[in-house]
Amino acid sequence: MIKKFxxxxxxxxxxxxxxxxxxxxxxxLYHKQVINWKLTIIFFFSMFLFDLATTAINNYIDSKxxxxxxxxSRKTSLYIIYILFAISTVLGLYxxxxxxxxxxxxxxxxxxxGVLYTYGPVPISRQPLGExxxxxxxGVMIPFILMYINTPSGTFLSYQMSLESVYLKLxxxxxxxxxxxxxxxxxxxxxxMLANNICDLEKDIKVKRFTxxxxxxxxxxxxxxxxxxATYIATVLMVIFKILSPICLFSLLSIILVQKxxxxxxxxxxxxxxxxxxxxxxxxxxxxxxxxxxxSLFF
Numbered sequence: 327m328i329k330k331f332x333x334x335x336x337x338x339x340x341x342x343x344x345x346x347x348x349x350x351x352x353x354x355l356y357h358k359q360v361i362n363w364k365l366t367i368i369f370f371f372s373m374f375l376f377d378l379a380t381t382a383i384n385n386y387i388d389s390k391x392x393x394x395x396x397x398x399s400r401k402t403s404l405y406i407i408y409i410l411f412a413i414s415t416v417l418g419l420y421x422x423x424x425x426x427x428x429x430x431x432x433x434x435x436x437x438x439x440g441v442l443y444t445y446g447p448v449p450i451s452r453q454p455l456g457e458x459x460x461x462x463x464x465g466v467m468i469p470f471i472l473m474y475i476n477t478p479s480g481t482f483l484s485y486q487m488s489l490e491s492v493y494l495k496l497x498x499x500x501x502x503x504x505x506x507x508x509x510x511x512x513x514x515x516x517x518x519m520l521a522n523n524i525c526d527l528e529k530d531i532k533v534k535r536f537t538x539x540x541x542x543x544x545x546x547x548x549x550x551x552x553x554x555x556a557t558y559i560a561t562v563l564m565v566i567f568k569i570l571s572p573i574c575l576f577s578l579l580s581i582i583l584v585q586k587x588x589x590x591x592x593x594x595x596x597x598x599x600x601x602x603x604x605x606x607x608x609x610x611x612x613x614x615x616x617x618x619x620x621x622s623l624f625f
Contacts, residue, residue, distance in 0.1 A: 330397040334385060334406065335378040341605075342464045342518065343377045345612040346511040350469045352619035353507060354476050356571065365424060365475045372417035372433075373468060379410035380440040384451070387444040425475055428483065432474075436467055454538040456523065457516040465512030470504060503569050509560035510615055513553040514608045520550055521604035525597040547595075550604075551588050557611055571622035580614040583607075 347370060354361060386403050389396050396403050418437065422430035439459060443450045450459055474482055482500050486493040523530065523537040524546050530537055539546040558578055564570040587603040587610075594600050 331406070334382060334397040334403065335410075336381045336385070337378075339381065340374065340377055341609060341612075342460075342511075342515050343373055343468060345608070345616065346464060346468045346515075347373070347472065349511070349612060349616040349619060350472045350507075352616055352623070353469075353570075354473065355623055356619055359476050361476055365421060366472065368417055368421045368424070369471060369475060372414050372421060373471075375410050375417070376414035376437065376440060379407055379414055380443060382407045382410060383441065384444045387449075421475070427487075428474060428485070429471065432467060432471055436463055439463060452535045452537075454536065454541050457519045457538050460519045461512040461516030464515040465510070466505070466508040469508045469511070473504060503564075503567075506560050506564050506567075506569060510557045511612065513556050513560075514611055517550055517553045518604045518608060520546065520553070521591065521595075521601050522597075524550070524595045525601050547592055550591065554584055554588060554607060554611070561615065570619065571625065573622040573625060574615065574618045577611075577614040577618045580610050583610050 351361070351366075382403070385396065386400075386407060389400075389403075398406065415437065418433045419430075422433060439450065440463070443456075443459075450456060470482070477500075480495075480497070482497055482504070484495045520538065524539045527537070527539050531540065542549065558581060561570070561574060561577055565572055565575055584607050587607050591600045591603040
């Protein structure tokens with residue numbers, strides 16, 4: 327039963343959210359931020375359970391369109407979605423109650439896009455937006471929410487609301503730091519989606535699923551490689567601007583293994599054999615960065 331459940335919610339794919347979460351915790355500790363563990367744990371379980379729910383929704387919908395066989399009956403599969411979605415929603419609302427409207431608004435957007443990824447009249451998965459949105463929500467929104475609930479009020483933004491107007495003030499320097507940091511999980515997550523869509527291009531066209539590789543053609547492969555290089559540029563810039571410790575430059579050594587996987591994928595784009603290159607590179611780059619950030623805490 328547990329094995330079927332893990333297969334249904336594709337537990338192996340949850341590295342995208344958990345690695346980003348862990349790396350952000352390291353970043354906060356490096357900047358000597360006091361972690362509000364209550365809010366952080368609530369956020370983690372809300373994020374993680376919703377990640378499971380969106381994968382379950384994706385598999386449930388796909389089983390209608392392409393004959394994919396589910397691990398449970400359709401009724402049980404639907405109940406699992408309801409339970410995961412309900413618990414994650416309650417936790418998300420509780421987090422918003424304990425924080426403010428910014429968390430409520432960002433959480434609502436995340437939930438909406440997660441559902442609309444495969445559900446609705448024009449699912450996001452059938453558009454050339456999957457790479458950008460998956461990268462944004464996993465790579466940017468997770469760090470933002472985690473940083474927002476663990477930093478003093480006004481660090482990133484402040485707002486005032488009345489019946490007549492809404493006043494929003496953004497702090498440029500912290501936001502630039504966030505974006506440079508988020509560039510790493512953004513690019514890596516987007517590349518998992520891009521590799522998947524490149525491998526499935528012909529099959530997707532047959533079911534009228536027109537993803538990004540359909541529109542950019544052969545440019546998809548240079549983009550795949552370029553996104554990895556962008557993560558290394560982001561690391562160097564963060565060290566230059568003293569956002570990260572110089573020790574983090576050791577993560578650049580991971581390019582040796584990453585380039586090997588890039589070359590393998592560029593030679594052959596096949597779901598069964600080379601798609602895993604994108605997963606391996608995610609683990610290599612995120613693992614290297616997370617490790618050196620935590621090591622830098624001791625220096």
